[in-house]
Amino acid sequence: MNLDAWRERSPMFEEMSDEHFAFLASLAEEREVPGGATLFRVNTPADRFYLVLEGTVALKIAGPSKPPMTIQTVGEGALLGLSWHLPPYRWQWTAETREPCRFAEFDANEVLAACETDSDFDNAMLRIIAREAGRRLHNVRIQLLDLYGRE
Amino acid sequence: MVVAPLITDTVTEPMMLRPFEVTAVTQETHDTWTLDLKVADGGDDLRFRPGQFTMMYVFGVGEVPISIAGNPSHPETLVHTVRAVGAVTNAICALRPGTVIGIRGPYGSSWPVVAATGRDIIIVAGGIGLAPVRPAIYHVLEHRESYGSVSIVYGSRTPSDLLYIDEIHDWKSRFDLNVQITVDRGDGTWMGDVGVVTPLLNRLSFDANHAAAILCGPEIMMRVIAKELARRGMPTADVSVSLERNVKCGVGFCGHCQIGASFICKDGPVVAYDDVADRLGMEEL
Amino acid sequence: MASKVVGVREFDSLIPLLRDRGYDVIGPTVDEGTIVLDHVATSADLPIGWTDHHDKGTYSLDKRADEAYFGYAVGPRTFKRWLYPPRQTILTIEHAETGLVFKPEPTADERYAFVGVRACEIAAMEIQDRVFAHDAFADPHYVERRARSLIVGVNCAVAGETCFCDSMGTGPECTAGYDLVITEVVSGERHEFIVESGTDEGETILTELDGRPTTPADRKEVRTIIEDTAASMTRTMPKDETYSLLTENLEHPIWDSIAERCLNCTNCTLVCPTCFCSTMEDMTDLDGRAVRKRRWDSCFNREFTFLHGHAVRFTTKSRYRQWMTHKLAYWYDQFGTSGCVGCGRCITWCPAKIDITEEIAHLAEQTREEVAT
Structure with missing residues (x-):
């Protein structure tokens, strides 16, 4: 897939070289998903990841006596799914499309195989994942501040 | 010694209060109310520019600076949205129609909505920060044809903390407006976005070199958004933020509201992000 | 004449x-x-x-x-x-x-x-x-x-x-x-x-x-x-050099050193002939009458920067820095002049013996050393 236009809007792959990004994009499968569909379910094997091209996905988790609660929504520009690269390689959340969505979908085994043969690419992918994990941590911390609450 | 004023159109009773009557009170959320007021001394309406504030005085309680939340082209109604957080704001929120309070102002600088004519407009508000930008939204919507794309991004604590919910529905139903709303915590019925406002910027289309951004909310939020807009290629001189400090006199006499060289009451509350970027990151300035 | x-x-x-x-x-x-x-x-x-x-x-x-x-x-x-x-x-x-x-x-x-x-x-x-x-x-x-x-x-x-x-x-x-x-x-x-x-x-x-x-x-x-x-006169102040010296050193350790001595007594602001900070108080009586008075205030008071119940400048360090940077730096931006006239009152009447001319000299010296090393 050609994801150059998408890349320009999202901060996600800023640091990755053009070659590595083009290689990654070559592994992508375009996928359209209707609204209300479950993309993946918590605790099932995490064997893929997505770049969100269009639409919004809700990450949900259900408590013992509570209906599933949305803890975050991810939309255009987001990298969806880190669990494929991190033990125990299982989804931590359930992902549900909020509306018709379009994704670039990646087969985790294919990407991991490429990582094994090309350590530079592996490094680049790890950097992206570390950066995304850091960004999510930062956002959660900001949410923890309860910024809009009574100061 | 005769000291001639250097500026001839000097305001000579700059701290004078005027009586305003509360004409309507609307509860917005569990802790926030919107008040409509009208001039009660038979004098002129309080004309203002979007982003300016007044000092609201409740007899026997005290005075606080509050941004004007109404429509600048309808100055006959002075609108303030107030969150009950302290003694004075609690007293304001408890006011009933018919009560007369004191108002002085308007004071301060304004959102550069006129200078931004012809540009794409990005408005990002957090929490009660939607109130000070609402006059700018009114202006832009009334002159919609004079602007390029217009986006409103609004972050709130929970769905029940969203201000102006009817108007948000109106804005969302327009085809000439990109409205993005997110909450820190959803509830069972919330079908909107959950999370911080920053990722929502990915959904906005604008010409980074021909846009104006208006940011109002917690300083941390404004900093993060301004940096993200800069990353998207926007010059930070085109990003305006509204700052909050302890404004007492409103006219630059009392010194309380300084941040670096700026008096928030007269050089602000609206300032170019460029001018304050280095100060906002600094603790206790 | x-x-x-x-x-x-x-x-x-x-x-x-x-x-x-x-x-x-x-x-x-x-x-x-x-x-x-x-x-x-x-x-x-x-x-x-x-x-x-x-x-x-x-x-x-x-x-x-x-x-x-x-x-x-x-x-x-x-x-x-x-x-x-x-x-x-x-x-x-x-x-x-x-x-x-x-x-x-x-x-x-x-x-x-x-x-x-x-x-x-x-x-x-x-x-x-x-x-x-x-x-x-x-x-x-x-x-x-x-x-x-x-x-x-x-x-x-x-x-x-x-x-x-x-x-x-x-x-x-x-x-x-x-x-x-x-x-x-x-x-x-x-x-x-x-x-x-x-x-x-x-x-x-x-x-x-x-x-x-x-x-x-x-x-x-x-x-x-x-x-x-x-x-x-034995004391001097490097007039106009203080602007960049102070604005470029807002995080300098010298502020900690001054804060160790400063008592927040507000004397320097009260004896200063240019300090102008004030606060306003409403005295309301039981007959339905209130009088609004302005009275001298000081940036050394903790309540000075109260915002939503908390002081923006909650340490002595930040309050002293505010006073000195305002007087000797930001005043230029605000009023086109230094806020200091060299009367020396703030030195004489400081119970902690803080001397702005000395502190400025220390800062200038330390920044010179930092540049040199």
């Missing part, structure tokens, strides 16, 4: 003359071991024969060997006490049947004659003019008082040990901004006042004082006195 040399007896007619012309005369007088500014009725109220000694956190009076009228430097009070009083009613609020009635406080009709105004004090007034009179908003009380007052300046014949006006370019000579200016000459048997006028009002008053015309020798005497006073 005119000038005249006036003997002691003739000079003694000045204060009564000013009072006859309707002025409330404010001048130096000794009170509780201090030379303060207050209402004076005759020359006898002046600190005749007294001088003052200054050092960091130290002030004392001493008898002079002569009977000089103005043989001291500066005391803890400044003339801002009358132009911008510690308490000022702004308006009154009445809770009437029909709602609230707001009444502005009429401006006072006093006419002050300030006698013994030092060059640094005149500079300070001109700085406060920029705060209260020369902006989009003007304070009617300040403007009115200032416009109605008369300035009788004095060229300093003595520099206090904490003075540094010479390096700030604000003294010791009164160069402008006065109605009359006096240079007191006391040497041996000679005791005279060389009086010059700077305005029409000053000239009118001068014609009513008996004296002899000034000679070139008198004018030379005036120059010598001013030059000797300037030369005797």
